[in-house]
Amino acid sequence: MKHLISPLDLTVSELDEILDLAESIIQDPKKFANVCHHKKLATLFYEPSTRTRLSFEAAMLNLGGSVLGFSSADSSSAAKGESVADTIRVISGYADICAMRHPKEGAPLVASKYSSIPVINAGDGGHNHPTQTLTDLLTIKQLKGKLNNLTVGLCGDLKFGRTVHSLINALVRYENVSFVLISPEELRIPNYIREEVLEANNIPYKEVNVLEEVLPELDLLYMTRVQKERFFNEEDYIRLKDSFILDRKKMEYAKPDMLVLHPLPRVNEISTEIDNDPRAVYFKQAQFGVYVRMALIMKLLEVEAC
Numbered sequence: 001m002k003h004l005i006s007p008l009d010l011t012v013s014e015l016d017e018i019l020d021l022a023e024s025i026i027q028d029p030k031k032f033a034n035v036c037h038h039k040k041l042a043t044l045f046y047e048p049s050t051r052t053r054l055s056f057e058a059a060m061l062n063l064g065g066s067v068l069g070f071s072s073a074d075s076s077s078a079a080k081g082e083s084v085a086d087t088i089r090v091i092s093g094y095a096d097i098c099a100m101r102h103p104k105e106g107a108p109l110v111a112s113k114y115s116s117i118p119v120i121n122a123g124d125g126g127h128n129h130p131t132q133t134l135t136d137l138l139t140i141k142q143l144k145g146k147l148n149n150l151t152v153g154l155c156g157d158l159k160f161g162r163t164v165h166s167l168i169n170a171l172v173r174y175e176n177v178s179f180v181l182i183s184p185e186e187l188r189i190p191n192y193i194r195e196e197v198l199e200a201n202n203i204p205y206k207e208v209n210v211l212e213e214v215l216p217e218l219d220l221l222y223m224t225r226v227q228k229e230r231f232f233n234e235e236d237y238i239r240l241k242d243s244f245i246l247d248r249k250k251m252e253y254a255k256p257d258m259l260v261l262h263p264l265p266r267v268n269e270i271s272t273e274i275d276n277d278p279r280a281v282y283f284k285q286a287q288f289g290v291y292v293r294m295a296l297i298m299k300l301l302e303v304e305a306c
Contacts, residue, residue, distance in 0.1 A: 003112040004296065005121045006128050006169070007128070021299070022134075022138050040094065041068075041099065042067075042099070043056055043098075049101055052132070052289075059290050059291075084100075096301060102123075105124050108121035108124050109124075127162055131293055132162075132163045133163070135293075144220070148176055150174075150176075152219065155222065155244050155246075157187045168193055178203065187226070215251075215253035218254065222261045259281050
């Protein structure tokens with residue numbers, strides 16, 4: 001039985017298989033409408049989520065399965081002190097597969113050790129968010145036609161942004177990908193990403209704190225919000241929250257075919273005035289999340305379309 005806790009749990013060939021299956025689903029969704037008939041997905045969300053939780057639910061329903069679960073720790077037995085290990089032991093008797101989001105880094109990994117069903121990490125603290133990474137890769141592959149030979153700008157909260165950490169881990173496995181890391185000093189990527197992922201793999205990167213200077217060289221710009229919930233002190237959040245705002249004027253510096261991605265939700269880091277720019281693909285990206293989660297569920301449950 002396979003779990004998905006980190007993007008590195010999948011080999012490059014497994015990643016490609018999931019992306020290929022997701023593209024098949026996009027082309028003919030009706031073909032996959034009953035592949036998970038009588039299968040149940042449990043969504044264990046210990047912190048708030050809109051897109052991730054609902055896209056998992058939509059994915060399972062689109063496959064003909066059903067969904068059960070909770071959407072906050074307050075509405076689960078965690079509020080009474082139940083451990084993740086005990087919760088997953090119980091849920092393993094109710095469902096065939098589980099998606100877990102938890103504010104504590106490593107919680108889905110703990111769950112996987114006690115689970116008798118596949119566990120999918122739907123985000124753990126500031127650590128990993130592998131299904132968002134699959135969504136990002138599918139978006140890039142669909143709209144750029146490739147996952148190699150790219151200059152990728154990552155902008156905003158690179159310290160706490162689990163989507164950024166997961167995406168870097170995934171993209172370094174493809175050829176000729178370089179990174180431009182755009183953030184204030186206080187929100188730079190963690191040392192372990194810089195040293196153990198980028199430098200250890202001889203991946204070209206540079207760190208800057210002015211977005212306009214590097215926009216002309218980017219093939220992709222991945223924006224992130226400054227996350228209030230990751231700060232211990234509100235003064236730091238208020239000081240940094242408006243550090244980088246992408247607007248129409250800044251977009252004039254970008255290539256005509258540069259794509260703007262964002263895992264959402266946004267606050268004010270992307271001005272609504274560029275929502276109609278064809279390069280702004282974050283709402284398409286959210287839709288691709290359903291297809292890639294359908295593909296992942298099928299792979300982990302080892303079911304196929306007839």
